[in-house]
Amino acid sequence: xxxxxxxxxxxxxxxxxxxxxxxxQFRRNYSDPGRGKNIAGTRKYRALRxxxxxxxxxxxxxxxxxxxxxxxxPDEDARDFARDCRKTKAYKVSxxxxxxVEMLFAHLKRILNLTRxxxxxxxxxxxxxxxxxxAQNLRKLAKLRPAFAGMKVAN
Numbered sequence: 001x002x003x004x005x006x007x008x009x010x011x012x013x014x015x016x017x018x019x020x021x022x023x024x025q026f027r028r029n030y031s032d033p034g035r036g037k038n039i040a041g042t043r044k045y046r047a048l049r050x051x052x053x054x055x056x057x058x059x060x061x062x063x064x065x066x067x068x069x070x071x072x073x074p075d076e077d078a079r080d081f082a083r084d085c086r087k088t089k090a091y092k093v094s095x096x097x098x099x100x101v102e103m104l105f106a107h108l109k110r111i112l113n114l115t116r117x118x119x120x121x122x123x124x125x126x127x128x129x130x131x132x133x134x135a136q137n138l139r140k141l142a143k144l145r146p147a148f149a150g151m152k153v154a155n
Contacts, residue, residue, distance in 0.1 A: 001061045003070045008080070015045045015070050019055055023047045023070055041074040108132050 006015040006023065015023040023045040052058055052067040062068040073079075085091050108114040112132055119128050 001057070004083075006070050008072075008076075015072075017047065017055075017057075017061070017068065019057055021047055021051050021055070023068065043072045045070045045072060104133075104136060107136065112136070 001018065005018050009016055009022075012022075013025065017023060025043050025045050027048075046069040047067045049067040052062060052065075055061065112135060114128070114132050117125050117128050119125065
């Protein structure tokens with residue numbers, strides 16, 4: 001099992017495992033709110049050892065450990081939002097568009113040898129990219145041209 005299989009309960013500041021058991025950061029209350037954080041701010045949520053030992057899913061969940069733990073970074077809410085966005089249709093459309101653009105840039109770099117700009121400054125870079133994009137578009141148009149276009153037509 002991976003951390004994504006565990007459900008985050010924000011109200012109680014704990015994770016819930018697939019079997020319904022709580023993984024908590026602390027088992028008692030502390031007066032110091034910063035207790036339990038490491039330098040990066042990561043928090044570790046642990047299950048009770050006795051709970052994990054009696055669990056029927058232990059072999060799948062944590063076969064080499066006495067009990068399961070899940071870490072949570074300070075920016076985990078943003079990561080959860082990104083994971084949820086990744087499941088939408090709009091994300092898939094934008095991903096396909098990004099891939100298409102990235103392929104064009106890869107083509108510029110590899111095939112048209114645009115690894116370094118020869119012209120300096122923003123205007124020079126813009127001019128060089130316009131010329132390269134024009135060359136790409138002309139290559140695409142040449143591929144769309146019908147095969148019989150090279151034949152001479154009798155007048």
